[in-house]
Amino acid sequence: xxxxxxxPSMDCAEGRAxxxxxxxxxxxxxxxxxxxxxxxSQGPQYIIHGLKNNETNEMASLIITEDRKSxxxxxPHATLRDTAVYYCIxxxxxxxxxxxxxxxxxxxxxxx
Amino acid sequence: xxxVTQTPKHLxxxxxxxxxxxxxxxxxxxxxxxYQQSLDQGLQFLIQYYNGEERxxxxxxxxxxxxxxxxxxxxxxxxxxxxxxxxxxxCASSVRTGLSGIEQFFGPGxxxxxx
Numbered sequence: 276x277x278x279x280x281x282x283p284s285m286d287c288a289e290g291r292a293x294x295x296x297x298x299x300x301x302x303x304x305x306x307x308x309x310x311x312x313x314x315x316s317q318g319p320q321y322i323i324h325g326l327k328n329n330e331t332n333e334m335a336s337l338i339i340t341e342d343r344k345s346x347x348x349x350x351p352h353a354t355l356r357d358t359a360v361y362y363c364i365x366x367x368x369x370x371x372x373x374x375x376x377x378x379x380x381x382x383x384x385x386x387x
Numbered sequence: 388x389x390x391v392t393q394t395p396k397h398l399x400x401x402x403x404x405x406x407x408x409x410x411x412x413x414x415x416x417x418x419x420x421x422y423q424q425s426l427d428q429g430l431q432f433l434i435q436y437y438n439g440e441e442r443x444x445x446x447x448x449x450x451x452x453x454x455x456x457x458x459x460x461x462x463x464x465x466x467x468x469x470x471x472x473x474x475x476x477x478c479a480s481s482v483r484t485g486l487s488g489i490e491q492f493f494g495p496g497x498x499x500x501x502x
Binding site for chain 2: 317318319321368373376377378
C-alpha cells in the first residue's frame with residue numbers, strides 16, 4: 276500500500292469548510308484513496324473513497340489531483356461533531372482481504 | 388450505530404490472565420476484522436475472518452487467537468496477558484460498495500486494561 280502523509284493537526288472554525296490534505300506521491304494506478312475518521316475512542320467511520328474523479332456524498336467531498344499524488348477531503352460546513360482524527364488510506368481493493376492500514380491521521384479540531 | 392456489536396465494553400484483568408472478546412458483525416456481513424489501538428502503536432490490523440475461515444493476518448501476537456463461528460460472530464482470545472496488551476480492541480465487518488469500495492463498519496470497541 277502506498278504511504279500517505281497528513282498534517283498531524285488542524286483547526287477549523289465552526290461553520291467553515293474544513294480542507295484536510297493528504298499526500299500520496301507513490302500511489303500506483305490501481306490504488307484507491309479512502310478516508311475514515313475516528314471520533315474520540317469510538318470506532319472509525321468510513322467517509323468516502325475515490326480513484327481519480329472527484330467524489331461527493333452526504334458527508335464530504337474528495338478532490339484528487341490530476342496526477343493523483345495528493346487529495347483533499349472537504350467537510351463543507353464543519354460542526355463541533357466533526358472534531359475527530361481523520362485518516363487517509365491508499366490501497367488496492369484486493370478480493371477477499373480488505374484490511375485497513377491506518378497512519379497517524381490528522382486531528383481536526385472544530386472551534387466554536 | 389454501525390450495527391456491529393462488541394462485548395464487553397470494558398475489561399480489567401491481571402497480567403498472565405486470559406480473556407475473550409466477542410464481536411457480532413452487521414447482519415449479512417461475512418467478514419470480520421480485528422484491530423488493536425494502543426497509545427503508542429495507533430490502530431493496527433490483527434486478523435480477518437471470512438465466512439468462518441481465516442483470510443488475512445496482520446500484527447497479531449502468537450498469544451492471541453481468533454475464530455469465527457457458523458453464526459458469523461467472532462471471538463478474539465488473548466492469553467498470558469501483559470501490561471502492554473492494554474488497548475482498545477475494535478471489531479469491524481465489511482460490505483462491498485460497488486466495484487471499488489469496501490466500507491468497513493466498526494464496533495464501539497472493548498477497552499482492555501491489564502494491571
